[in-house]
Amino acid sequence: MTDDAATAPTCLARGLSGSVGDPGGRGADGRPRHAAALTFFWGPMDCGKSTMALQMNYNHARQGRRGLVTTRIDRSLGPQVTTRIGLAHTAIEVTDTLDLRTLVRQARDDGVRVDYLICDEASFYEVAHVEQMAELVDRYDVDVYAFGLATDFRSCLFPAAQRLFELADKVARIQVEVLCWCGREGLLNARVVDGEVVRSGAQVVIGDTVPTGQVRYQVLCRRHHRTGDLGGQ
16 A cells, blocks of 8 residues: 555544545535445345445436446456346456555546445455545545445455444445345355365355356355255255
8 A cells, every 4th residue: 555544444533635625515516515424235145236336326427426436356357347137337446556545536636526436345355445435435525335245155254344344334234135045034155165165265265156166155044054054056
């Protein structure tokens, strides 16, 4: 990171030059200044997080707001947000060294207004990126909508997701119900390698939900995640 403040929670108290707007009044998109918020939408796989992210972007753009869409490790392995129902949108790939504040500053320097950020696959971001999201809200008056998983294949919180739970103004579980094979509500994401649930390995390994993959993921209820029972699939 180019800014030491991005590496620790204390960055929120340090501030940055270049914040926009005057105290009070309204921004260029007509909304009251200092009304921006950091919102984290979370849920297990297949609950429609990326679909909701694209719908959110569409709704805001339709009302004349201008935003940026970012992602990290999308299932397409490209700089885009894709969904399992066939929707897709180009996006900015978030790397370890990308500073979201610099991204917004550069866009504004180029004359592009940025009212909001859509951050898909946010659980795979670095914790520093979450700190930057908070600062964009507090000092730049940019709404940030983050979408991602809460827990990994071991049922442990992703570090970025944990920080979003700690910092977000609003946290909402996406309400599209995902079912375990047994019919109970699916809560946890199991990693399946060669047909068996695994409990160890790197926190992030690329895979999908298709049953033919050597490495794949399956949503299970807590009981069957703990027992590793895939229901004969």
